Amino acid sequence: MDDWLQTVLDDLAKSSACGYLPQQTAATEPSVLAALALNGHGRTEAAQAVLDYLARAQQTDGSVGVRATEATPGWPTSLAVIAWQLFAADQHQGRIARGMKWISGMHGETLERSPEMGHNTLLDGWPWAAGTHSWLEPTAFHLLAYRAVKQRSHPRAAEAVRLLIDRQLPDGGCNYGNTTVLGQTLRPHVQPTGIALLALAGESDPSGRMEKSLTWLKWSLGSRTTASSLSWALHGLHAHGREVPQAAELLRGAYQRVQSHDQSPHKFALLALAALGEQSPLIGITRMDTPA
Amino acid sequence: MSEQRKPEPFSTVPRLQLPNVNRRTLIVGGGLAAAGIVLASQIRELTRGRASVFVAKNQKYDGPLVQTMRDGLIACGLVPDQIKGKRILLKPNLVEPSRDAPHMTTHPAIILAAAEVFRTWGGDVIVGEGPGHVRDTEMALVESGVADALDSMHLPFSDLNYEEVVWTPNRGRASKLPGFFFPRSVAEADLVVSLPKMKTHHWVGVTAAMKNLYGVIPGIKYGWPKNVLHHNGIPETVFDINASLPQTIAIVDGIDCMEGDGPIMGTKKPMGLLVMGTSPTAVDATICRLMDVNPQQVPYLALAANRLGPLDKRLIDQRGEAWEPLQSTFQMLDKPHLRALVRHRGVLVS
Numbered sequence: 084m085d086d087w088l089q090t091v092l093d094d095l096a097k098s099s100a101c102g103y104l105p106q107q108t109a110a111t112e113p114s115v116l117a118a119l120a121l122n123g124h125g126r127t128e129a130a131q132a133v134l135d136y137l138a139r140a141q142q143t144d145g146s147v148g149v150r151a152t153e154a155t156p157g158w159p160t161s162l163a164v165i166a167w168q169l170f171a172a173d174q175h176q177g178r179i180a181r182g183m184k185w186i187s188g189m190h191g192e193t194l195e196r197s198p199e200m201g202h203n204t205l206l207d208g209w210p211w212a213a214g215t216h217s218w219l220e221p222t223a224f225h226l227l228a229y230r231a232v233k234q235r236s237h238p239r240a241a242e243a244v245r246l247l248i249d250r251q252l253p254d255g256g257c258n259y260g261n262t263t264v265l266g267q268t269l270r271p272h273v274q275p276t277g278i279a280l281l282a283l284a285g286e287s288d289p290s291g292r293m294e295k296s297l298t299w300l301k302w303s304l305g306s307r308t309t310a311s312s313l314s315w316a317l318h319g320l321h322a323h324g325r326e327v328p329q330a331a332e333l334l335r336g337a338y339q340r341v342q343s344h345d346q347s348p349h350k351f352a353l354l355a356l357a358a359l360g361e362q363s364p365l366i367g368i369t370r371m372d373t374p375a
Numbered sequence: 376m377s378e379q380r381k382p383e384p385f386s387t388v389p390r391l392q393l394p395n396v397n398r399r400t401l402i403v404g405g406g407l408a409a410a411g412i413v414l415a416s417q418i419r420e421l422t423r424g425r426a427s428v429f430v431a432k433n434q435k436y437d438g439p440l441v442q443t444m445r446d447g448l449i450a451c452g453l454v455p456d457q458i459k460g461k462r463i464l465l466k467p468n469l470v471e472p473s474r475d476a477p478h479m480t481t482h483p484a485i486i487l488a489a490a491e492v493f494r495t496w497g498g499d500v501i502v503g504e505g506p507g508h509v510r511d512t513e514m515a516l517v518e519s520g521v522a523d524a525l526d527s528m529h530l531p532f533s534d535l536n537y538e539e540v541v542w543t544p545n546r547g548r549a550s551k552l553p554g555f556f557f558p559r560s561v562a563e564a565d566l567v568v569s570l571p572k573m574k575t576h577h578w579v580g581v582t583a584a585m586k587n588l589y590g591v592i593p594g595i596k597y598g599w600p601k602n603v604l605h606h607n608g609i610p611e612t613v614f615d616i617n618a619s620l621p622q623t624i625a626i627v628d629g630i631d632c633m634e635g636d637g638p639i640m641g642t643k644k645p646m647g648l649l650v651m652g653t654s655p656t657a658v659d660a661t662i663c664r665l666m667d668v669n670p671q672q673v674p675y676l677a678l679a680a681n682r683l684g685p686l687d688k689r690l691i692d693q694r695g696e697a698w699e700p701l702q703s704t705f706q707m708l709d710k711p712h713l714r715a716l717v718r719h720r721g722v723l724v725s
Contacts, residue, residue, distance in 0.1 A: 103537040110537075110595075149595050153540070156596065192606070211598025215606050218598065220510065259508050259599050265577050265708060266725070267640045270473055274511045309513040340513075345534075350513070 085331070087338045088124075088358050091351045095121055096129035100136040101348035102150075109136055110150045111159035113349035115166045119364050120355035122170065134170060137163045138178070145181030146189075156212040158221045160185055161228040168231040169364050183232060186225055187239055191217025201263030206246040207239070218260035219250050219275050223282035230282075231368045247279045248288050255295030256303070273312035276300050280319030284369035297323055304329075310337040314353035322366045334358055426654035426684050427451040428661045429694040432701055434630050434649045440488035444626060447651045448492070450694040453624070459497030461565040464533070465489050468571045468587045471508040471639050472519035478631045478643040481570050483524035485628045485649075489570055490530055503560050505535030505590050508639075510599050512536060533560040536594035547618030549678055550611035552603075555619055561591045564621050569655055573629040573646065573662055575637035577708050579609055580673045580716045582638050583662040584625030584655035585617050592616065610674035617655060617683055625658040626651040629665070634705040635724055644705060656684030657691045664688070667704035672716045 095101070099117045100109040118133035140147045146157030164182040167175035192215055194204035208217030209225045222243050229240035252262055256271020257279050263269065276296055283293060300316050304327065308316065313333055320327055327333075334354055341350045356363050429447035434440065449455070467481035486502060493500045502525060506515040512534045516522035525532055538558035545554045561567065571587035579586065589601060589612075597603040604612040617623065629648030633641040648665065652658040656679040663670035670676045670686045680686040707713045709723035717723065 104534070107537075108539055150539075153596075156598075210602065211594075212596065212603050215598060215602035218600075218602070220599070259510075265636065265710065267636050269640070270471065272471075272509055272511075272514075274509070274514070307517055309511055309517055311511040312514050344513075345532075349537075 085335065085358070087335055087342075088355060091338070091355050092121065092124055092126060095348065095352060095355065096126055098132070098348075099130050100132045101352075103347060103349045105346050105348065108150055108152055110349075111137070111140060111147055112149070112162055113347075113352055115159070115162040116352035116356060117348060118166055119169065120352045120359075123356060123359045123362065123364050127170075130170065133166060134175075137166060141178055141181065145183075145185035147182065157185065157189065158209070158211050158224070161209075161221070161224040164228040165231045165365075165368065169368075179232060183228070183234075186228060187237075189213070189225075191215065191222075193217075199265050200261065201268075202261060203246075203249045206249060207242050208246040209243075216260075217246060219247065219257055220259070220278050222246055223278045226282045227365065227368055230371070233371065244283065244286050247283055248286070248290070248293060250279070251288075251292035251296050253292065255292065255297075255299035257296065271296075271299060271303075273300065273303055273308060274315045277312070277315030277317070277319035281315070281322045281365060281369065284322035284366070297325060301325060301327065304333060306333070306336055308333060308337065310341050310347075310350040310354055313337050314350075314357035317357040317360070318363060318365055321361045321363070322369055324361075330357075330360070424681055424685050425690050425692060426652060426657035427692040427694050428650065428652040428654075428657050430661065430665075430696045430698055430701065431649040432647055432696050434647050436482050436484040436630060440484060440649070441491050443649055444488055444492045444651065445495075447626075447649065447695060448624075448653075451652045453653060455496040458493055458566075461498050462560075462563060463493045463498035463500045464560060464564040464567045465493075465500060465502045466567055466569050466587065466591060467502065467504055467521065468582075468590065468638075469504045469506050469515045469519050469521060470590070471506065472515045472521075474518055474520075476639075477520070478633050479572065479574075479639060479641075480519045480521075481572050481628050482630065483520045485570055485626070485630075486521060486530075487524050487528055489568060489626055490528055493568070498566075501531045501533055501560060503533035503535045503558070503591070505558070505592060505594055507590060507594075507600055510536070510594065533558065535561065535591055536599075538593060540593055540596060543619050545615050545619055547611075547615035549614045550607040552607050552612065552615060555616060556593055556596045557591060557620070558593050561620070567591070567621055567623045569623060569625040571625070571627055572633065572638075573627050573648070573650070573666070574633035575635060575641055575666070575705050575707055577636055577638070577710070578712070579613075579675060580707070580713055581659070581663050581666060581668055581676075583627050583659045584623075585659050585675060585679065586613050588616050588620060588623070588655075589613065591620065610678055613675035614678040614683070617679065623655055624651070624653045625655040627658060627662060629662070632705070634666075634707075636708055642706075644703075646701075646703060648701065654684035656680070656686065660684075660686040660688075661691060661693075661698055664698050665702055667702055667718065667722075668707075668716050669718075 118130035147163040148154040208222035226243040540556035541562035576582040635641040660670040
């Protein structure tokens with residue numbers, strides 16, 4: 084194991100329920116990612132603090148907010164469900180069921196089709212915050228939750244797949260969720276592309292755009308790629324069986340940058356997860372429930 | 376499937392909800408006094424509905440920006456002694472940075488110059504931004520070149536998308552939102568310095584000092600994009616955010632600007648300008664005139680007129696260069712909602 088990875092895991096193990104930055108109040112997203120990373124590297128016991136955190140954070144409606152102290156918005160509910168399912172599904176059946184009930188009842192606002200917007204605004208996905216449109220990353224996370232609980236055939240999951248394919252840019256890659264606006268094609272970004280491709284692992288896309296996205300994503304990686312984008316990109320590529328020979332070198336470079344700047348537990352957790360390659364539990368989810 | 380909703384980028388302004396003009400003016404004036412930063416003469420200016428705006432021409436990113444900013448801010452009434460010991464938050468525009476389009480985002484040299492000005496005056500300076508479209512803020516810093524700039528001056532950075540938040544009542548009440556979650560470093564700042572890029576905007580026409588402050592709203596609560604704001608009306612929420620923030624001033628990067636399909640996909644338009652003032656509304660009105668746009672036609676400026684600051688040129692004391700000789704028409708997208716902003720149809724582009 085690389086030295087940097089050992090250091091990261093030791094630090095995460097000290098406080099797996101963590102914030103986005105050191106000394107911050109614990110937040111759901113970084114805590115779940117830290118727990119998944121620790122679990123993936125065989126440190127299951129150290130991840131227990133996150134399960135305690137999630138149990139406290141779950142609301143009576145089943146949702147889990149962005150921080151234990153902030154019940155809304157509930158977009159991290161998907162991540163909480165994944166953690167419960169992967170760690171101790173038997174113990175947490177009630178929590179998982181309540182979480183999935185909230186997820187299935189949460190919809191993005193659809194919009195009348197307009198020539199101004201290139202994507203299909205009628206497809207039903209998930210918003211970041213209640214009362215707003217569906218966007219790419221929350222839809223991908225919630226699709227992963229359906230796949231984790233082996234409900235890929237659920238109508239909401241099937242429509243999420245259609246939405247994520249619809250939001251691929253014509254030449255590959257994904258924006259945060261638009262494709263063209265007022266006739267102009269928007270720029271692709273590494274992180275949303277990686278997350279969308281991870282959630283779409285095993286799906287087919289006759290239009291060929293998913294393949295273009297994989298090509299674009301692999302091409303876009305380099306020494307300038309930052310920790311969060313790099314980690315999600317590696318997940319997206321590895322989930323589709325694409326090798327990234329320079330992955331170890333890129334991960335080390337990204338770690339050094341985080342270590343010398345904000346020392347974000349969120350980024351450290353992502354890097355540790357990405358270091359698992361195809362063994363990342365997030366990729367494992369997609370292997371368990373790939374449609375025939 | 377949920378009920379369909381029509382996009383309303385220019386939804387009707389609920390004017391009855393707007394605060395009384397005189398009361399609003401007093402509220403703002405009171406806020407300034409509480410911050411202890413501005414001159415009593417500025418409060419008198421505000422209560423009379425006046426403001427000063429400084430325009431500097433022939434500016435370059437490798438030029439004497441620090442001196443220009445010092446001169447301009449002092450000319451607009453800022454007193455350096457009152458900055459000492461105060462928490463100063465510099466808010467650049469890093470909405471969706473790309474090395475292929477440096478004219479989209481605030482140039483690092485502008486941030487460094489502003490930091491030097493306020494540090495020299497004794498301020499405790501931090502830089503903060505919550506990029507509107509990208510969740511990986513570190514990527515936004517690297518792509519924009521701002522990461523290296525911050526390192527060069529050991530400037531601390533606050534990621535406003537993920538900071539802990541403080542609830543603040545909506546003091547504008549143009550939208551239905553009862554309040555805003557502001558990141559702690561915003562809520563606790565004595566002075567927020569909006570450091571926008573001078574650009575066209577494909578929904579609201581122009582983006583500069585006021586619209587840039589969408590970037591203080593945390594993505595973790597409002598999303599990427601900050602769609603809660605869009606669904607409550609862009610003009611209304613721009614107005615409300617500006618009405619609810621701590622004391623705010625503006626220094627606009629008008630050196631390499633963007634026209635056409637701004638704020639992301641437009642083309643570069645060199646202007647060589649720095650524009651600044653203690654009233655972001657008056658600064659934005661002047662930016663509009665420099666772009667040959669009628670500020671009254673920009674919906675959020677129409678809302679802010681005489682509530683947050685003046686639009687009328689007779690109420691804006693011009694410092695530095697006069698804007699009239701520097702005016703250069705910016706191209707706008709040829710869309711129905713933008714046609715009212717321009718005088719000549721020839722500047723509309725597809």
